Structures are given as structure tokens and as C-alpha cells.
Amino acid sequence: MISFQQVEKRIGDASIIKGLNLEIHAGELFVLIGPSGCGKTTTMKMINRLIEPTAGRIEINGEDIFKTDPVELRRSIGYVIQQIALFPHMTIGENVALVPKLKKMERSQYEKKVDELLDMVGLDPKVFKNRYPAELSGGQQQRVGVIRAMAADPPIILMDEPFSALDPISREQLQDEFVRLQKTINKTIVFVTHDMDEAIKIADRICLMNDGTVVQLDTPDVLLQNPANEFVVNFIGAKRLRKVKELHPATSKKAALPKWSIS
Amino acid sequence: MDALIGILGVFVTYWRQLLAFTGEHLFMSASAILIAIVVGVPLAVWMTRNQRIAFVIQTTINAIQTIPTISLLLIIMIFLGLGYGTAIVALALYSLLPIVQNTYAGLENVDKNLTEAGTGMGMTKLQLLTKVKIPLALPIILTGIRVASVVSIGAATMATFVGAGGLGEMIMRGIVTTDDQKVLAGAIPAALLVILVDLILGKIEKRANFRMQAARAQK
Numbered sequence: 001m002i003s004f005q006q007v008e009k010r011i012g013d014a015s016i017i018k019g020l021n022l023e024i025h026a027g028e029l030f031v032l033i034g035p036s037g038c039g040k041t042t043t044m045k046m047i048n049r050l051i052e053p054t055a056g057r058i059e060i061n062g063e064d065i066f067k068t069d070p071v072e073l074r075r076s077i078g079y080v081i082q083q084i085a086l087f088p089h090m091t092i093g094e095n096v097a098l099v100p101k102l103k104k105m106e107r108s109q110y111e112k113k114v115d116e117l118l119d120m121v122g123l124d125p126k127v128f129k130n131r132y133p134a135e136l137s138g139g140q141q142q143r144v145g146v147i148r149a150m151a152a153d154p155p156i157i158l159m160d161e162p163f164s165a166l167d168p169i170s171r172e173q174l175q176d177e178f179v180r181l182q183k184t185i186n187k188t189i190v191f192v193t194h195d196m197d198e199a200i201k202i203a204d205r206i207c208l209m210n211d212g213t214v215v216q217l218d219t220p221d222v223l224l225q226n227p228a229n230e231f232v233v234n235f236i237g238a239k240r241l242r243k244v245k246e247l248h249p250a251t252s253k254k255a256a257l258p259k260w261s262i263s
Numbered sequence: 264m265d266a267l268i269g270i271l272g273v274f275v276t277y278w279r280q281l282l283a284f285t286g287e288h289l290f291m292s293a294s295a296i297l298i299a300i301v302v303g304v305p306l307a308v309w310m311t312r313n314q315r316i317a318f319v320i321q322t323t324i325n326a327i328q329t330i331p332t333i334s335l336l337l338i339i340m341i342f343l344g345l346g347y348g349t350a351i352v353a354l355a356l357y358s359l360l361p362i363v364q365n366t367y368a369g370l371e372n373v374d375k376n377l378t379e380a381g382t383g384m385g386m387t388k389l390q391l392l393t394k395v396k397i398p399l400a401l402p403i404i405l406t407g408i409r410v411a412s413v414v415s416i417g418a419a420t421m422a423t424f425v426g427a428g429g430l431g432e433m434i435m436r437g438i439v440t441t442d443d444q445k446v447l448a449g450a451i452p453a454a455l456l457v458i459l460v461d462l463i464l465g466k467i468e469k470r471a472n473f474r475m476q477a478a479r480a481q482k
Contacts, residue, residue, distance in 0.1 A: 050383055075385030085380035089398045099384050148384075158383075 001026040001188050002047060002156065007056030009042055009212075016042050017053065018212040026155075029182055029189045031199045034209035035235070040192050043209070044158050047190060048077045060156070075103050078149030078157035078187075082165055084141045086133035092118070092144055093129035099152040110151065117147035121177065139170030146178070150185065159191045163198065175201055196236055200224070208232060266444065273448040281433065285452055288429040291347060291422055292415040295354030299362050299411055302355070304404070307366035308392065317367070324360045332357075332421045340425050350422035350429075357418055358411035365407025369400025402472040409464040416457045420449075430456075 002024040009017040017039045024030045032040040045051040046058060049070045058065050065073060078099075086095050093114055100110035115125040121143040133141055142162060149157050163171045163178075179202050182189065193199055199206050200220045207217045216228040224244045227233045233241065274281065310317035327335070335353045343349040373396050381391045397404070423431035433449025436442070 048383055050379070071385050071387055073385075074383060079380070079383035081376060081380055081383070083374075083376040085374070085376045087377060087381075087395060087399075102385055102390065 001061060002190070003059045004043075004046075005057040005059070007043075007046065007053045007058060009039070009046070009051065010054045016212055017046075020056070020212070020214065022207065022214065022217075024188065024190060026188050027186050028204040029191060029202055031203035031206045032190065032192045032209060033194065033196065033199045033206055033235075034215075036194065038209040039212040040194075040209050041160055044160060044190055044192050047156070047158055048074045048079060075099055075152065076154050076156075078152075078154045080145050080149045080157065080159040080162045082161040084133075084138070084145050084165065086141055086144055086148070088133050091130050091132055092123075092136070093125075095133065095144060096148045096151050098148065099154075103152055105152070113151060113153075117150060118144075120181065121147055137170075138166055139174060142166060142170075142174060143177075146174075146181075150187070154187070156188045156190070159189060161193055162191075164193070164195065171198075178202060196240065200240075208235060210235075266447075269444040270447050270451070273444045277433070277448065281430075281448065281452060284428060284430045284432055284449070285456065287347075287427070288416070288419050288422075288431075288453065288456065291350050291354060291427060291429055292412065292419045294347075294351045295415050295419075296358050296362075296408065296411055298351065298355040299358035299415075300408065303359050303362035304366050306359075307363050307370060310363070310367050311370045320363065321367075324363055327356050328360045332418050333424060336421060336425050345426040347422075347427050349425045350419065350427035354415045354418055354422075358415045361407040361410035361414065362404075363407075365410075366400065366404045369403035369407075370396050372403075373399045402468060405464070405468040405471055409461065409468060412460050412464060413457055416453070416460060420453050 002022075004020045004022040007017055007020040007022075008015070020039075020043065022043075032043055034040050042051055046053050047060075047065070049065065052066075086092075087098075090098070096114045096117060097110050100113070114129070118125040118128060123140060123143060128136070128140075128144075133144070136144070142165075146159075146162060149159075163174050166174065175198060182202070191202065203220050205217060205219055206223050208215045208223070210231060216223060216232050218226075223232070224236065224241065227236060227241070306320055310320055330338075332353070335356065336349060339349045339352050343352060377395060377399070378391060381395045386394065419429050420431035420434060422429045423435045430449045430453040434446050434453075435449075437445030437447075437449060
């Protein structure tokens with residue numbers, strides 16, 4: 001669906017992305033993860049041309065994205081950012097309907113869609129549609145941020161650490177809802193995060209990056225059971241790997257303690 | 264007490280003329296502010312796109328502001344002659360500073376995340392400007408317009424020197440004939456005009472600010 005071919009990005013002398021080759025499949029939830037400065041956000045922003053690569057080729061469905069109009073391209077790709085970024089001077093309804101309006105869709109066409117989407121994330125349209133973002137909690141605002149990206153029904157959605165600005169409880173909630181949502185909407189989602197727990201919870205495949213290159217690209221299970229090298233082990237963390245071993249007793253010698261025992 | 268009665272007497276005698284002067288006064292100030300908005304807002308938008316241009320424009324406008332009103336009027340008179348035109352151009356030049364400065368500051372201070380979200384969602388540069396940046400900067404732009412109005416109405420009393428009339432005309436007549444009552448009969452309405460316009464624009468500004476403040480309070 002989305003393919004990166006020998007993509008490079010240099011800013012001055014610094015090499016941000018080094019010869020990146022990636023293949024993101026249709027309908028999968030693809031997580032880009034890595035330490036700060038590893039190039040994960042740069043990689044994502046190259047998909048909707050917010051950042052232009054220095055060299056290489058990026059294709060969506062076999063089409064070179066640098067031959068398309070960036071504005072049209074962006075309207076066909078949903079975009080959610082970390083800082084929520086709902087427009088404070090527009091109502092919730094206006095925020096969600098923004099891309100359909102930019103695409104000059106008929107009001108009757110998107111009005112129903114907006115209601116459906118609000119319902120889908122548990123915000124009653126009758127109550128919330130005419131409110132302003134400031135009247136909503138952080139968790140509610142980010143729910144709106146997520147459905148705003150879906151309003152024009154784009155096949156691809158990019159999400160840049162969408163839940164990291166939220167408190168732990170709303171974050172958990174939104175992650176759960178999001179996994180459920182992904183199963184029903186079946187879009188290709190490119191999701192950037194630095195939180196391994198989040199990645200494991202939601203990803204179909206995880207792409208671990210460091211220093212502008214891909215270190216390991218696998219499903220969460222494979223990543224946890226067969227980390228490719230020292231860096232992956234360190235990034236996942238010893239604690240999480242131990243937990244995985246406990247869940248797979250074949251590799252663990254320790255017997256499970258009975259429930260009533262004193263530990 | 265006598266002075267007050269005297270002024271009232273002037274008001275009664277000259278009310279037709281005073282009304283006409285007030286009309287001229289408002290006409291000149293309002294046209295000047297309109298021109299300053301039409302010129303100033305695009306200038307400020309241009310400034311946000313190019314740092315070097317921003318510096319040049321800022322310096323020029325600041326320099327204009329330091330020229331005394333009378334000299335500016337006379338300099339423009341060389342080119343435009345006597346009359347409304349000269350007065351309006353001079354007032355517009357004075358109004359430019361607060362309008363350009365506030366519009367520029369307002370546009371520059373729009374949350375970068377919002378502009379990125381807008382761009383990422385597929386807004387063109389123009390859509391980003393008209394649908395996001397200007398609405399969000401509006402309270403600050405309105406403050407600029409309000410300051411410009413006060414400056415412009417105040418300075419319009421000088422328009423009489425280039426034969427453009429206005430309430431300055433009454434003040435001049437008073438000065439020439441050493442008639443304090445006439446001076447005051449011109450000065451008091453001029454001052455009231457400034458206060459009144461300031462109050463009205465302040466109300467409008469507050470209304471525009473209301474929603475923005477609610478939005479900021481949450482952050």
C-alpha cells in the first residue's frame with residue numbers, strides 16, 4: 001500500500017533518514033517506534049509530504065506521491081497529532097466536518113457521517129456537536145481529534161503520538177477504544193509512538209527505528225520473543241521480556257504458584 | 264460656571280456647524296482607518312512569510328510614527344495639495360503602525376500545532392490564513408484597530424491646517440480670535456468622540472475575545 005524505496009533525508013550535514021526501505025500493507029496498524037530523534041516522526045510526515053525527502057521514492061498504491069498535488073494528497077490522508085490541535089474557534093461538529101468541507105462534499109453527505117463518528121466514540125452528537133473544544137476534557141478532545149481524521153473516509157490515517165499528552169487513565173481507555181475501532185473501520189494506520197506498551201497493545205506490526213534506520217520490523221509477538229539485537233532488548237526492556245517468558249512457560253523453568261500461596 | 268454657560272452658548276449658536284465638523288472629523292478618521300486596514304493587514308501577512316521584508320516594513324512604519332503630525336501633513340500636502348485627501352493619507356499612515364504590528368503579532372502567535380494540523384489536513388495557504396490564522400488572531404487585530412482609531416481621531420484635529428475641516432477647525436477659530444469658549448466647544452466633542460469610539464470598539468473586542476479566552480483557559 002505505502003512503500004518507501006531508498007528514502008533519505010538530510011538536513012545540512014545531518015543525515016536524519018538513511019536509505020529507508022519499508023512496505024506498509026493495506027489495512028494494517030503499523031507502529032513506528034524508537035528513541036527521540038530516531039526519525040520515526042520524519043518518516044511519517046514524509047507520507048503526507050509535510051517533510052520532503054532528499055532522495056528516494058515513496059509510493060502509495062504504486063503511485064509516486066511526489067507527482068501528486070500535496071494539498072489533494074493530504075486531503076486523502078487522515079492526520080492526528082499529539083497536541084490534539086482542535087481548532088478552538090470551531091465547534092466540535094465544524095472541526096470534524098473540516099476535511100469533507102475542504103473536499104467540497106455536500107452538507108447532507110457528511111452531516112450524517114459526523115454524527116455516526118461522534119456516536120462511535122461515545123460522544124452524543126446532540127450534546128457535543130455544537131460545543132467548543134474548550135468545553136471538553138482532554139480525553140474527549142482527542143477522541144474528536146481521531147474521528148476528525150476519519151471524517152472524509154481516507155484509506156490511510158497518520159497518527160503522531162496521539163495519546164501521549166493524555167493522563168494514564170484516558171490513555172488506556174482511548175487505546176482500548178482505538179483497537180476496537182480499528183477492527184471495524186479497517187484502515188491503513190501509521191502510528192508513531194515512543195511507548196512500547198502502547199505499541200505492543202495496538203500494533204499489527206512494529207517497526208523499531210534507531211538513528212534513521214530500521215532496526216527490527218516484526219509483529220509484536222516475534223519482536224518480544226526474538227529481539228534482533230542488544231538495542232532491541234534494551235529498548236523493549238528486561239522487565240517486559242521477563243514477563244513474556246513467564247507467559248510462555250515452555251521457555252520458563254519456574255512453576256506457577258498456586259493462588260492461595262503466600263508470595 | 265460662566266465658562267460652562269459660555270460653552271453651552273457656543274454649542275447652541277454653532278450646533279449646525281459643529282455637527283458638520285464632527286461629520287467631517289469622523290469621515291476623515293474612518294476613511295483613514297479603512298485604508299490602513301486594507302493596506303496594513305496584507306502587509307502583515309506578507310511580513311509573516313518573509314523575515315527580511317518584515318524588518319524593512321517594521322522599520323519604515325516606526326519611522327513614519329516619529330514624524331510630527333504637522334510636518335507629515337505638510338509633506339503630503341506638497342504632493343496632494345489642500346483638502347481631505349492629504350489629511351486622510353496622513354491619518355492612514357499613523358494608523359498603520361498599530362494595525363500592522365498587532366496583525367503581525369497575532370498571526371505569528373497562532374499555535375504552530377494548529378497551523379501544522381491545518382496544513383496536514385489539506386488546507387491551502389489561503390485557507391489556512393482565512394479559516395485558522397485570521398480568526399484566531401482577530402482579538403489582537405481588533406485591539407490594533409481600536410488603538411489606530413484613537414490615534415486617528417485624535418490626530419484629525421490637525422487636519423484643519425491643510426484645509427480639511429473637522430473639529431480642529433472650531434479649535435483654530437477659537438485660537439485665532441482668542442476665544443476660549445470656541446476652543447473648548449471644538450475640543451470637548453473631539454475628546455468625547457475618542458472616548459465613545461474607544462468604548463464601542465472595546466465592547467466589540469471583548470465579544471471577539473470571549474470565545475478565545477474560554478479556549479485558552481482550558482490549556
